[in-house]
Amino acid sequence: MNILVCISRVPDTASRVIVGSDGKTIDPQGIKYIVNPYDEIALEEGLRLREKNGGTVTALTVGGESSKEQLRTALAMGVDSAVIVKTDSSFDSFFVANNISEYAKSINPDIILLGKQSVDFDSLQVPSILGELLGLPSVSVVTKLAIEGNTVTAEREIEGGKEVVETSLPCIISAQKGLNDPRYPKLPDIMKAKSKPIEEKDAVNSDERVTVMGIEIPLKKRAGIILGGEDKDIDEVVRLLHEESKVI
């Protein structure tokens, strides 16, 4: 089985995020970067499929030089090869999907696994765009996966319940929490991963569809004020809305 897993480098959600001086990116100083947690689930699923069916797992990322750190994690977890499609600029989901699709065409995977979303921009776009670009079935938010021969049965999370769908290989699966518990990389494998090669490719398509105009940190919630139930309190509410929060 030829398995392709796409991973991305994201800030650890426990990091304190500060907006960069351009107002459009986050300041990377002091931010800890990790493998996107949903992509880690996709990696684990890829490794399990290989353990069951044989074959190879390739980890792919689209990003800058520093994204190699996340590929090292994938190698330590046990993928067979790692590929980076390099870009120095910022990018949108379309850009990422387009470049994954170009790489995928060169290796014809039986299955492409990725996280349902990256926890940085949370666009949830890549798996679906990728399906369109490659003309493959794309099943998203998958919590259970079974493959028998060419038949793929996937359980998806939907509002208030679950849905079971069937499709066939080759296909694209985006992973949701619950699909599996990702393994810990073993210490000797971490040590070995640092000497394994990472294949480098240049981004072939620089088309972007979304431009970030600005990002902001949400305002801290302020403590509410509780007033009484008398007529003068209504006057006070009006005054506060007009003079303090300036909404009327």
Add this chain to the structure above:
Amino acid sequence: MSPNIFLTDDQVLIRDTIRKFAEETIKPKAIELDDKEEFSSDLTKQMSDLGLLGAFIPEQYGGSHLDYVSYIIAVEELARVDGSQAATIAAHNSLGVGPIYYFGSEEQKQKYLPKLTAGSLWGFGLTEPEAGSDAGNTQTVAVPDGDDWIINGSKIFITNASTDMTLGSTVLAVTGKKPDGRKEMTCFLIENGTKGFNPTAMKGKMMWRASNTSEISLEDVRVSKDAVLGRVGDGFKQMLATLDNGRLSIAAMGLGLAQGAFELALNYAKQRITFNKPLSTYQATAFKLADTDMGLELARNYLYNVCRMLDHKRRISKESAICKLYCSELAHMAADHCVQILGGYGLMKEYHAERFYRDQKLLEIGEGTSEIQRLVISRLIGCYD
């Protein structure tokens, strides 16, 4: 983690991996295992699967081949969550595996290391009821008998010596007298199950309750000359060298415990509201946390630096004593502040603070008391020359 610690990518990944494992796998069980005073074969097996039992041993013997900084980071991260599990790993690597790897013959390494990196534990029998800091007063005696040795005596406070995963222990015994009148000592590798060799678990500990601590009695234990570690008469030297490195893992346990206690106290102090504002905004609290953070920064930088010295094969007798002394006293302060900041909750078993408070005390006693560390340092700076 502070950005001033220069770590390689693999050291960062090792820290993240062990932290995640400790948080997800050890933490949910730590309080119960401590309460029941129970060694967990299950957790030890999982730590073994991660490659923690042969941390710095080369691949050819089945080890993970970590550099010393990475090994120390692993111990630190275990201790940040649970001193008992950190003790199992630190004692096994530094005291169990270390002497066989550094002083054993190729035959002994081939015989034991592949097992000791893959799920079996090994103890280090140095301390006796009447020979702790005063190791020169060792009473256990080995007498030659043809090609064999007959050993009699007893050992106490030996970590990992009597679990169902234990393969055996290294035992220090007197084998004669040196020309200068001092005792000649030799280390023996003795497997559990050998007739007359009886390790038993000690109960009723204040700290590290989920780690195995044993007494060993030796009654006419017969071993062949192949059981001698290195050469006859090298025992005392081997033991001192082993303790030099062992002190670094105790230091890592102090650093990790201090980090765990600090994070617990800081998070609590930021959330706890007293007199209408967070506890952390009172200077009495804030300064305790600032002092602990300062200690953590200094301790971590120094300890990692000494580990790098060891990776470059430098002598570290004084430096390892400083690491052990400073980190264990830092752990004392951090655990004390932590309980104080948590107030009444800090005294209750369901919070981790009281376990930190008990566990830290060992660090000022085991593998050379704080007094002995000060003695080592003062000797090495020439006070008694």
